[in-house]
Amino acid sequence: MTPTSLRAVMSALRKPGTGCPWDLEQDHGTLARYLREEAAEVLDALAALEPGNPERERHLCEELGDLWLQVAFHAQIAHERGAWDLADVEAMVVEKLVRRHPHVFGEVEVSGSDDVLVNWAAIKQDEKAGRGETARKRLLESMPASLSPLDEAMEIGRKCGKVGFDWEDLDGVLDKVGEEIRELQAESDLDRVEAEFGDVLFTLVQWARKKGVDPDRALRRQMARFRGRFRHVEDHAEANGGWEAQDMEAMEAAWQRAKAAGTEAP
Structure with a gap:
């Protein structure tokens, strides 16, 4: 009988003797690269999303499923050694979300998202104290090593902004x-x-942070636009004697036609 839940599928794939040889060979370490790849593909799908476009909606749904698979894979491996399973992952995050949203599940009142973030930070500090994590850590320590440079620059700006080390406004x-x-x-x-180029990039990221723009998403969307428009340039070149027969003026004209037509990557 074919399993119908992700948990059952993973259990079957990892079953000694009858499971998939490749899946049985994996461990937390070997799966790390796939987790990074799937997370990156979700980000690409988010950047390309057009709400209401069936193809783009399906693509995001599919990529989120692939990312969920990685979570289930790690949970199955942990289950096999008697540590925890997918239900524990869900239970833990549910408990954390309830605890960190007392304005929804408790009696705390907030006036906006800024209050939510202040409460969230305070609750996290209480949680650390409850676990005995009392040693002082420097503000910019303990950031995940897996953050992309853009995301790390954003996080550095957020942390510094929380203690007032920030520009007063966008003009600054x-x-x-x-x-x-x-x-x-x-x-x-x-x-x-x-x-100096690094300084320019870092400062632009801080402008994006204060403006409410996600620089990673903005760059991914720009690259998608570029690929779509460049395909038009490439098609023009192939129809007109190849790259060797092109000059910058002809390619720029093809680019501008693609831009005027709103050509995007699929």
Whole structure:
């Protein structure tokens, strides 16, 4: 009988003697790369999402399923050694969400999302104290090593902002972006150019944070637009003698036609 739940499927795939040889060979360490890959594919699907577009909606649903599979895989391996299982994962996150939302499941009142974040941070501190984690940690320690550079830059800005080390407004950040770009333009030594370029990127990420823009999503969406428009340039080249017969003017004209048509990646 074919199993119908993800938990049952994973149990069958990992069953000694009758399961899948590849699945049986995996452990938490070997699965790490697949977790990273599936998370990245979910982010790409989110960047490409057009709410109401059936194809894009299905793609996001499918990618989330692949990510869920990774969670179930790790839970099955833990279950086999008698540690915890998928039900424990769900129970733990439910308990945490209820505890950290007293304004929904308790008597606490909040006036907006800022109050929610303040309460959340305070509750996390209480949780750490309850576990005996009293040693002082520096503010920028303990960030996940798996964060992308963009996400880490965002998290650094958030943490510093919570203690008041931040620009007062968006104009202040833009002024700093302009300053960093001028410093970049003034450099010629490659090491200094790299350092100043990093300053520009970091400051732009902080502008995005204060503006409420997700820089990772913005960059993924821009790359999707670029791929879609460049396919139009490539099609134009193939129809007109190949790349060798093209000059920048012809390719730019094809690019602008794709841009005017709103060409995007599928």
